[in-house]
Amino acid sequence: MTLPFTHVDWAAVAPLEVLAATGLLVLLFDLVWRPFAPRGLSLSVAFLGTILTAALIAQQYGTNVAAFNGGYIVGNFSVLFGEVVLLGTLGALALMGRGGSDRESAGTIALLLWSACGALLLAAAATTMTIFLGIELLSLALYCLCGLANRKSAREAALKYLLLSSTASAVLLFGMALLFGASGSVSLAALASPAMVTNPLFWMGSGFFLVGIAFKLSLVPFHAWAPDVYQGAPLPIAAFMTVVTKAATIAIFARFAYAALPAGASQMLLLPVWAIAGISMIVGNVGMLAQHDLKRLLGYSGIAQVGYILAALAGTTRLGLRYAFFYLVVYAVMNLGAFAVAAVLSSGDDEEGTQIQSYRGLGARRPLLAAAMTFFLLALAGLPPTAGFLGKILILAVAAGTGYLWLAALLLVGTAISLYAYAKIILAMYRPDHRVHAADIPRGAPLPWVSLALCLVATVALTFYPLLPSGLLPLVK
Amino acid sequence: MNPYLPVAIFLAVALAAALLFTVLPGLLAQRKPNPLKLEAYECGVEPTSSVSGRFPVRFYLIAMLFVIFDVEAASFYPWAVELHALKLFGLLEMVVFIVVLGIGYAYVWKRGGLAWK
Secondary structure (H helix, E strand, C coil): CCCCCCHHHHHHCHHHHHHHHHHHHHHHHHHHCCCCCCHHHHHHHHHHHHHHHHHHHHHCCCCCEEECCCCEEECHHHHHHHHHHHHHHHHHHHHHCCCCCHHHHHHHHHHHHHHHHHHHHHHHECEHHHHHHHHHHHHHHHHHHHCCCCCHHHHHHHHHHHHHHHHHHHHHHHHHHHHHHHHCCCECHHHHCHHHHHCHHHHHHHHHHHHHHHHHCCCHHHCCHHHHHHHHCCHHHHHHHHHHHHHHHHHHHHHHHHHCCCHHHHHHHHHHHHHHHHHHHHHHHHHHCCCCEHHHHHHHHHHHHHHHHHHHHCCCCHHHHHHHHHHHHHHHHHHHHHHHHHHHHCCCCCCCCCEHHHHCCHHHHCHHHHHHHHHHHHHHHCCCCCHHHHHHHHHHHHHHHCCCHHHHHHHHHHHHHHHHHHHHHHHHHHCCCCCCCHHHCCCCCHHHHHHHHHHHHHHHHHHHCCCCCCCCCCCCC | CCCCHHHHHHHHHHHHHHHHHHHHHHHHCCCCCCCCCCCCCCCCCCCCCCCCCCCCCHHHHHHHHHHHHHHHHHHHHHHHHCHHHHHHHHHHHHHHHHHHHHHHHHHHHHCCCCCCC
16 A cells, blocks of 8 residues: 655645644743743744744745645745734734743643634645644634633633634535535535536535635625634734634635636626625624724624625636735734734733723823824725725726626625724723823833734835735646 | 435334424323322432533533543554555654644643642
8 A cells, every 4th residue: 555645745744843843842842841941931932933834834825736635735825824814823822922820821822723723724725624624723712711810801802712713614514415415525626617617516506615614714694603703702812813713714606706606607606705705894893883982883893894805806806816915914914013003002901901991082192093093094994195095996897897897886885884993992091081001001011012013014004015916826736 | 225214214103203292292181280299200209400510611522622632542543553654654644743743732731731729
């Protein structure tokens, strides 16, 4: 018997293995250190491992390898989405540097790294089996991470995420089973054959598959879990979920939409997705209006932002994929920036100081932080001096170009609503408030500050040097 | 004729019979309950508390750890059968698997996951 896999296969997943081993190393340090490994040590190991992984993945740029019988396809697409995943992971790790007990840190960091492994796997997965493996690896660790904080909302978040996400996984798996029944292959590429158009199993399977994906993306009829989970999860985990989970799921969706659908079925099958993307823009932004917690607000904002990203993919054009990727990167940095401000200001109490009322009068107390928060919120709203503006213009252009004018219109309406919601926080920050004294505010740990500064620079820089990678296609060899 | 037709007929008959016997008594039977009739039948014992009791969350932890090692043991069988064919590669793979699991096990042990306190 010869082994089915060669060194080419192992080389393709080497970055994943490095990241997984880093997680193990963090646990090992915690094992041998008495009583527990200090948070700084675990974080340093995690940072080094993640950066090494990012470097290894960057080296794969320009290659095109179908490893593990086409289950894991390394190419520019997987490299770029993988880097966004690692960017989100680094951002979340930086937020963990704001302090806390050493006791939980190693386990948390290890789980976070393994979750990122699942996301990396998703960026390159090209069979339904690897997709499911990636999604479960990503989610299983997150179920635990959501419930870490010792408060009621955390337990609620963990249970809600577990139950709803498992249901979505079941739907996804059922869809995959039907797709397998239709094509007789787990490969996504096999679905692109024209014979599928007349196969009812294919239509049903794709429908279930897309519903599962829409749940993971928190698109509108399946969005209710997102704000609750983000509110209950600790700050760094919420930041991780908004960026990494979204990036990985969008990668899967893009691969499915671009590479797995036969030409005759693509437009009709994906129309409902674009429709719920459009509804998400409105509902997410309207939902933001009533929020009193920053994490919840950013959760609703995320629902709308996914809608924007999907609007770029509508029509499944090459240009759309590049613009969607650009907006994903921009969303990652501005969102991580907003979370970094929250982390600098966070307090040790139950709600981590993320209630919007605790931002009142921030402009007078901490002018720098208030300015940074204003900047990130304006970027999320999509105002001119930021990359958020450029990203939205590009999406509008591609949506109009592919004939999805109604999506462009919904995007504009959503943006107008969101502006009001973001402006409410900005106004609260700059309204004088004398109840809190400057001395009461924590100075904040250095790491979130570094993350904040980097996100700020990136949000500006991306406006002038837009990252529009070419060669994202083809997705399946 | 479709070979599954007899199965479908069988299912339909079974369903109909089951429904008939559960619905008909409700419609036709006479009910004249008295305390003696409502007692537990013959040697049956009167229930003293609710069946679904509460038990400590620790059981879940132990159950979870059990499942992990159960799955591990299950994955040993196919490996052991094919060990000669898999040669050194198979052995190394299993060593990696055991090391990863071992670290997790040691971690649980250190954190007191196995202590019943």
